[in-house]
Amino acid sequence: MPTYPRVIFPALKEALADQRAIVITGMRRHRKTPPIRWLLDQVPGQNKIYLDLERLDQRDVFQEKQL
16 A cells, blocks of 8 residues: 655654654554654664554563563
């Protein structure tokens, strides 16, 4: 599916200069993934990650472990 330019794209691209993480949240099925994939394509290099918190194996990364 093609990604169409969105109003938020310039702000996202500008935010890439910042070293902090970019988090995009919203209701389910509101087409957040295409802008995120577009944003990742704008980042040079391989030091980037996309985590889908709908996937239990990736969500587990953020769970605190009981000692």
